[in-house]
Amino acid sequence: MDKQTITIYDVAREANVSMATVSRVVNGNPNVKPATRQRVLKVIEELDYRPNAVARGLASKKTTTVGVIIPDVSNIFFASLARGIDDVATMYKYNIILANSDESGQKEVQVLNNLLAKQVDGLIYMGHTLSDDVRAKFSRSKTPVVLAGTIDPDEQVGSVNIDYKEASRFVVDKLVKDGNEKVAFISGSMDYSINRDYRLEGYKAALKENHLPYDESLIFATDYSYKAGESLWAKLTAIGATAAYVVDDELAVGVLNGMLDHGMSVPEDFQIITSNNTILTEMVRPKLTSISQPLYDMGAVAMRLLTKMMNKEEIEEKTILLPYDMIERNSTN
Amino acid sequence: MDKQTITIYDVAREANVSMATVSRVVNGNPNVKPATRQRVLKVIEELDYRPNAVARGLASKKTTTVGVIIPDVSNIFFASLARGIDDVATMYKYNIILANSDESGQKEVQVLNNLLAKQVDGLIYMGHTLSDDVRAKFSRSKTPVVLAGTIDPDEQVGSVNIDYKEASRFVVDKLVKDGNEKVAFISGSMDYSINRDYRLEGYKAALKENHLPYDESLIFATDYSYKAGESLWAKLTAIGATAAYVVDDELAVGVLNGMLDHGMSVPEDFQIITSNNTILTEMVRPKLTSISQPLYDMGAVAMRLLTKMMNKEEIEEKTILLPYDMIERNSTN
DNA sequence: AACAAAAATGCAAGCGTTTTTATGAAAATT
DNA sequence: AATTTTCATAAAAACGCTTGCATTTTTGTT
Numbered sequence: 001m002d003k004q005t006i007t008i009y010d011v012a013r014e015a016n017v018s019m020a021t022v023s024r025v026v027n028g029n030p031n032v033k034p035a036t037r038q039r040v041l042k043v044i045e046e047l048d049y050r051p052n053a054v055a056r057g058l059a060s061k062k063t064t065t066v067g068v069i070i071p072d073v074s075n076i077f078f079a080s081l082a083r084g085i086d087d088v089a090t091m092y093k094y095n096i097i098l099a100n101s102d103e104s105g106q107k108e109v110q111v112l113n114n115l116l117a118k119q120v121d122g123l124i125y126m127g128h129t130l131s132d133d134v135r136a137k138f139s140r141s142k143t144p145v146v147l148a149g150t151i152d153p154d155e156q157v158g159s160v161n162i163d164y165k166e167a168s169r170f171v172v173d174k175l176v177k178d179g180n181e182k183v184a185f186i187s188g189s190m191d192y193s194i195n196r197d198y199r200l201e202g203y204k205a206a207l208k209e210n211h212l213p214y215d216e217s218l219i220f221a222t223d224y225s226y227k228a229g230e231s232l233w234a235k236l237t238a239i240g241a242t243a244a245y246v247v248d249d250e251l252a253v254g255v256l257n258g259m260l261d262h263g264m265s266v267p268e269d270f271q272i273i274t275s276n277n278t279i280l281t282e283m284v285r286p287k288l289t290s291i292s293q294p295l296y297d298m299g300a301v302a303m304r305l306l307t308k309m310m311n312k313e314e315i316e317e318k319t320i321l322l323p324y325d326m327i328e329r330n331s332t333n
Numbered sequence: 334m335d336k337q338t339i340t341i342y343d344v345a346r347e348a349n350v351s352m353a354t355v356s357r358v359v360n361g362n363p364n365v366k367p368a369t370r371q372r373v374l375k376v377i378e379e380l381d382y383r384p385n386a387v388a389r390g391l392a393s394k395k396t397t398t399v400g401v402i403i404p405d406v407s408n409i410f411f412a413s414l415a416r417g418i419d420d421v422a423t424m425y426k427y428n429i430i431l432a433n434s435d436e437s438g439q440k441e442v443q444v445l446n447n448l449l450a451k452q453v454d455g456l457i458y459m460g461h462t463l464s465d466d467v468r469a470k471f472s473r474s475k476t477p478v479v480l481a482g483t484i485d486p487d488e489q490v491g492s493v494n495i496d497y498k499e500a501s502r503f504v505v506d507k508l509v510k511d512g513n514e515k516v517a518f519i520s521g522s523m524d525y526s527i528n529r530d531y532r533l534e535g536y537k538a539a540l541k542e543n544h545l546p547y548d549e550s551l552i553f554a555t556d557y558s559y560k561a562g563e564s565l566w567a568k569l570t571a572i573g574a575t576a577a578y579v580v581d582d583e584l585a586v587g588v589l590n591g592m593l594d595h596g597m598s599v600p601e602d603f604q605i606i607t608s609n610n611t612i613l614t615e616m617v618r619p620k621l622t623s624i625s626q627p628l629y630d631m632g633a634v635a636m637r638l639l640t641k642m643m644n645k646e647e648i649e650e651k652t653i654l655l656p657y658d659m660i661e662r663n664s665t666n
Numbered sequence: 667a668a669c670a671a672a673a674a675t676g677c678a679a680g681c682g683t684t685t686t687t688a689t690g691a692a693a694a695t696t
Numbered sequence: 697a698a699t700t701t702t703c704a705t706a707a708a709a710a711c712g713c714t715t716g717c718a719t720t721t722t723t724g725t726t
Contacts, residue, residue, distance in 0.1 A: 007682055018706045023684060033704060053451040054396060055682030057387040058711045065430070065451070074416040074629075076409055083407040086433050095451065097398070098431040100419050118386040118398070118428065226612065253616050260618065279559065283586045283617055285593065296407075340712055351676045356714060366674060366722095388712030391681045 006047050015043040026051055057119060065095045066122040066306060067115030071103045076278050077249070077295065078126050081148050084299025085124055092307045094121070105131045112137055122306045126150050128192040144309035146318075148302035149295070151194045158309060158318040160302040164194055167291050167324045168202025169209075171273045172245050174326070176210045178333050180243035180271060183207075184236055186255060187247040188224045195221070199247055222251070229254020233262050236270070243271040243332075249280045252288055256331065272331040286330030294322050339380050348376040359384055390452060398428045399455040399639060400448035404436045409611050410582070410628065411459050414481050417632025418457055425640045427454070438464045445470055455639045457632075459483050461525040477642035479651075481635035482628070484527045491642060491651040493635040497527055500624050500657040501535025502542075504606045505578050507659070509543045511666050513576035513604060516540075517569055519588060520580040521557045528554070532580055555584070562587020566595050569603070576604040576665075582613045585621055589664065605664040619663030627655055 147159035246252035252274035277292035390396040480492035579585035585607035610625035
């Protein structure tokens with residue numbers, strides 16, 4: 001029945017003070033005589049009083065809760081971000097409502113409405129792309145929003161990423177300098193701005209720098225899945241590619257195993273650089289060279305940025321780029 | 334300032350009805366004349382009214398939110414459970430507050446208090462073990478609790494698992510029948526009831542059935558980490574083990590790669606069966622034979638059970654064991 | 667047409683806090 | 697000693713909704 005029976009009123013009565021005073025001590029308001037504070041604290045202890053956060057939220061219009069929209073928690077990439085988010089959320093006394101969106105525009109809108117109805121103090125959004133519907137809702141709502149690991153070409157809301165274009169240019173350049181003239185670009189959907197406007201542009205830039213022609217047949221836009229990668233070996237060998245830059249680790253492992261299972265050797269016949277440096281890159285043989293994005297940190301920084309926004313602090317720069325790195329392992333020379 | 338300005342009162346005024354009526358249409362209460370319902374709905378639409386879930390929670394004492402305590406979201410095992418949980422939560426109109434505990438008793442207690450303060454309607458707990466502190470809090474609180482992928486020897490609260498002992502007995506039996514006389518048992522801490530009371534017991538049972546002696550030096554209790562597994566090869570070969578049952582996939586991959594990197598071949602020289610059938614088992618070469626636990630389903634069923642409890646429905650059996658399976662791949666004969 | 671029963675609606679009291687405003691007591695000032 | 701200022705506390709009004717009960721309207725019955 002009753003989740004909790006003792007209220008601030010009970011405490012007030014027992015301690016011979018008004019509710020207001022109890023509220024003050026609970027909230028650390030300094031305008032309380034030390035003696036009364038002690039008395040109240042003692043009663044709180046005795047009664048095992050726990051303030052009702054819902055009532056508090058209604059009265060104060062703050063829920064100390066932030067909504068987190070994530071494509072899929074069971075995807076290790078996003079889960080790593082989520083972990084960073086939750087850790088700093090906890091640090092700043094916030095809780096997180098986690099909602100899976102499956103990248104579906106419809107589900108995202110629904111989830112967003114739901115989160116706003118719950119009066120979250122802020123929102124963190126993760127996804128491969130930001131639909132117009134969602135972006136419109138963001139700008140209409142007064143709730144602060146930060147994107148984590150997600151590109152918004154408009155830069156209207158806060159965001160935390162690495163410099164995808166530059167990272168991509170960097171690794172493709174390495175592949176080319178190592179003697180590969182036909183480097184494949186293996187990504188997810190080109191509908192995603194991050195793939196189309198950043199990574200692919202970086203790829204092109206590297207080719208251009210090295211005076212290599214851009215060849216469309218070397219571009220593969222597929223699913224972000226292991227299976228999808230596994231089946232790519234045939235096309236890759238047919239076209240004569242000797243290396244690939246892959247934008248997702250599962251996909252990269254698929255490519256790797258597809259090659260291996262069909263008699264190619266890596267890195268001798270085919271070199272691979274992947275993008276997310278998840279634990280997968282360490283678990284396969286040969287281990288995969290990868291761009292390393294500081295996923296946990298990206299989540300953490302995003303949440304930190306959000307706390308500032310919720311706190312109405314002055315923000316110097318709301319579009320944050322964290323440094324990336326390249327971890328060389330055995331899928332490259 | 335104002336997250337949302339329009340309230341139920343505004344809608345009532347515009348539609349020329351009382352708040353009560355608006356509330357009724359919002360909540361689908363049938364006692365409303367179709368015509369008025371339409372009118373109210375229209376105004377809701379026009380004003381873009383969205384009921385404040387916090388106020389609702391206070392008035393109705395239901396938050397349609399459940400707390401989920403998870404050791405670490407970025408652990409794929411728990412993340413898979415979490416995904417199942419969230420999906421059925423969404424299905425039943427609940428949201429999830431996700432809280433990482435790092436398996437730390439202190440953090441768990443803190444998180445639990447926090448969740449209860451937020452008036453969650455129910456709780457799902459995941460972890461390797463259930464501390465006495467936490468268990469005590471569970472039984473004192475009126476909030477329904479379900480354990481997912483987590484053993485409670487007491488069976489006081491709801492839980493969803495597979496039959497760990499039987500699954501363990503089954504795979505060890507297979508290993509023995511395949512000719513391995515020295516099968517190692519590689520687990521995490523023996524402080525965890527699941528390892529000590531279930532998996533190890535299953536292991537022992539299999540040995541006994543096959544008239545093999547129980548040898549303590551074949552038991553390895555270590556971390557659940559890739560690194561820990563990687564370094565086990567020396568001890569394993571020294572003791573003459575020719576197979577291992579491993580309770581965690583990352584650990585198993587570590588063992589596998591440790592062996593491979595030191596010249597052993599799998600499954601010829603050493604056979605491995607792991608426990609969680611995560612995508613990792615497919616990504617390594619050779620692929621790993623594994624017990625398969627229906628992780629997503631375990632989460633889903635746990636949440637479904639919780640909805641019943643929150644709904645005060647009659648529960649036939651609150652300790653649920655889901656069927657397990659064994660997926661044979663290339664780390665066994 | 668009159669009345670009873672049923673359906674639709676309104677009223678108002680919560681829900682458990684925070685927060686503004688008012689008040690009384692103590693301390694400081696003259 | 698009178699007066700002002702400060703500090704501590706209390707009283708009470710929100711916050712935006714649900715819900716039990718009372719009231720009004722509609723429907724059905726004779």
